[in-house]
Amino acid sequence: MNPTTNRDGSLSAATPEHETVERRVLVVGAGAAGARTAIELVERGVDPEDVLVVGKRAHGDAHTTWARGGINGALGTHDPEDDPTIHAADTLDEGHHVNDPAKVETVTERMPALLRELDEWGMEFSRTEDGRIDQRYFGAQSFRRTAFAGDYTGEAMLDTLVDRARALDIPYRENVFVSSLLVEDGRARGAVGTDLDTGEFVVFDADVVVLAAGGYTALYRRHSSRDDENTGDGPALAYLAGVPLMDVEFVQFHPTGMVGRRYGESWDGRLVTEAVRGEGGRLYNADGERFMERYSPDQMELDARDVVARAIANEIAAGRGTDHGGVYLDISHRDRSFIEERLPRMYERFADLGVDLAEEPVEVAPTAHYGMGGVRVDDDGETDVDGLYAIGETMAGVHGANRLGGNSLAETVAYGAVTGEAVAERLDDPSAPEGDDAAALAAGHLRDLGAIADRDGTHDPEALLEDLRELLWDRAGILRDGDDVAAGLSALETLREKADDLAVGAATSRSFEFALNLGFGLVVADAILRAAERRTESRGAHVRTDYPETDPDLRRNIVVEQDGVGGMRLSTDSIGTPSDAVQDALDAGYELDYHQLE
Structure with a gap:
């Protein structure tokens, strides 16, 4: 450990030893969104050595593999009358019209070409008898537009993307838990993480950070993820860096x-x-x-x-x-x-x-399956922090109050491409301002990580994480009411107090990882409960039994952000307007005829 000096010249507590890694772009997340972003960057001329993808697990081992049923795109294999505007209309209808129409149209317009691109890259799509990409029915879709690879579509897609990334020599680092983002004067400067294999702390010095770290549904007792993924990393990292969250009350x-x-x-x-x-x-x-x-x-x-x-x-x-x-x-x-x-x-x-x-x-x-909400971003996936992007299940905007099945994989590759394009253009501008050394910015969090490891406290972080999952399942589950949500907020305070007194092992231990997961989970659970309390209506996946009707005045996005004194401040944003072509598709009222399957 090395002594450090504060900006005022005073000595601070010793900073743990750490590794420093410099890259122009750091992609946080091992799944399809992160891989597709990195691929786009390199295919647009960015040197692979300027990019680093980091993941909490082994390369190719991500939640993407659990998305099995398919990926949407209006190819018209069986239903030639389908097109991206109808896909967008279905998405907006399913999202109960609190989606961002521009983001929805970005995804639906890009998906036919992106499906063909995956095909060219070798994805093993199921085929029709004449060799075309097959498509099946999926819930609430007007036409058969869900392309698939048997019932292991996510696995096949991620394998394809990983193979492509390897062919492009894109560097990847496994088993690194990113626990804080570095921000200086409103600009992203990198991140701090822990190598879970060695216990060594790592400072990533980067000009751009792309968060593709998943969602938050593993914070519920019954969930479709593995227990150590989708624990709120992406949304919590962004929120703690000063970025607003949006729509987090909508849990599918x-x-x-x-x-x-x-x-x-x-x-x-x-x-x-x-x-x-x-x-x-x-x-x-x-x-x-x-x-x-x-x-x-x-x-x-x-x-x-x-x-x-x-x-x-x-x-x-x-x-x-x-x-x-x-x-x-x-x-x-x-x-x-x-x-x-x-x-x-x-x-x-x-x-x-x-x-x-x-x-x-x-x-x-x-079972809790998908968080429609997440980090508020612009049309390129960039957050309020300059140079910090969020995509995939980490971002909000595409799905509104309920996600159309097959749109999660679509969003990952569509916004991976969009954000990759935007970041590549950004890197062409050499005028990024100089800032403090990233290690100096990271010193406080490095000391925090050192204090968490080998802590001799009272409570088991894994047990508290299970308590948090029970709390959300019981108080912010498939059916909610105001009393339950208020009780959940009260119980959350008790959990937070216990979390200040944890028994944690070394930085290579599972208890260390659970402690970090718990910290993120407490932040996101607080946001879910407060947004659920604020939305006094039933809309899509958010059902308040004490407010069973949909309130037209609440056709707005609920935004959660830091209030400057350690609390959360809630506000609302207005919803955009669809393009004329998508509005025409909405007005036409396309709808699935289930009985074609009989």
Whole structure:
């Protein structure tokens, strides 16, 4: 450890030893959004050695691989009348019109070409008999526009992007937990992290930082992510750096998560892809009723995710669920060969658990799946901090109050390309101002990291993280009311007090990582609860049982930012206007005809 001197000349506490890494662009995140950004940069002439992608896990091991069902783009393989304006209209309708229309149109306009680009790069799309990229039905979409690779689309896409990045010699660093961003005079200067393999602290000195670090749904007890991803890193990093968050009250609960009491607790909440319903899967309650006929007789199991999830929750609450606390999802009316071809991963997973998907139903219940909210950004993905960008599930704006299935993977590659273009143009300008040494900016956080490691406190950070997950599930779950949210905020204060007295091991220990996750989780949970309290209506995935109607006056984005004295300040932003072409598509009222699947 080395002594440091404050700007006023006084001595400060010793700063832990650390490594310093200099790059022009630091990409934080191991998934598709980060990979696609880095690829765009290099393909636009940026030297690969000027770029570094860092991830908390091994290269290619990211949440992207758990997005199985497909990726949207208006190719018109089966439905030539589909086009990007109708895709945008479906997205805005699904988002209950609190999406940013410009961002929505950016994604939908770019996706046909980006799907063809992935195809050219070798992605193993499922094909029609004549060799074209196949497309399937997905919930709340007017046409078949979800391209897919069996039921492992995210895995196939990330493998393709990683292979492309390796072919371009883009540097990647594994197992690094980024815990703070460096900002000076409103400008990004880099980040600070910990090498989880060695325990060494790392200062990244960078001109541009791109946050592609995922969302926050693993902060819920039942969730479709792995426990150590989607814990709020991206939104919390940005918020703590002074950037506003937006729409964080909108948390999507996917209708079909596995039921732990039936398949084992390690499987609880894991996703049963929407592709099962997209290929004709049917939902039944314990009485054998195909209950979606009561809730959505026209769109049935392929209505919007929030509609289907609440229908399942209502069936379970009414006592018509299974003994294990779920409902049945059945695709056994399809031929075995069809299931094996179109849903190979699901077929194999349940076969390993002793269930024949071609012969019997599986048990499912809603699970926290996707945070529609995140970091507020402009049309290029840049935040209020100059040179700091946020994309993928870390950003807000595309999905509004509820995400259209198949749009998450689309957003990652679309905004990866958009932000890569913007950053490449930025790097062409050599006039970036000089600033303080990044290590000097990082000194305070390095000391904080040193204080967390080997802390001899009272509370186990992993246990507190589980308490936080229970809190959000109970107080800001699929159904909410004002009393629950207020109780959640009160309980959060108690958790925060306990978090000040943690028992933590070395910087290579799991408890150190859990302590960092807990810190981020407390920030994001606070924002979720406060925004949920502020939105006194029901809209999309946000349902207040004490305010069951949608309030036209609340067709605004709720923004959460620091108030300057350690608290959170909430405000609202107005919504933009769609283009004339998209408005025409909205007015036309396109809608899925589910019964084509019958």
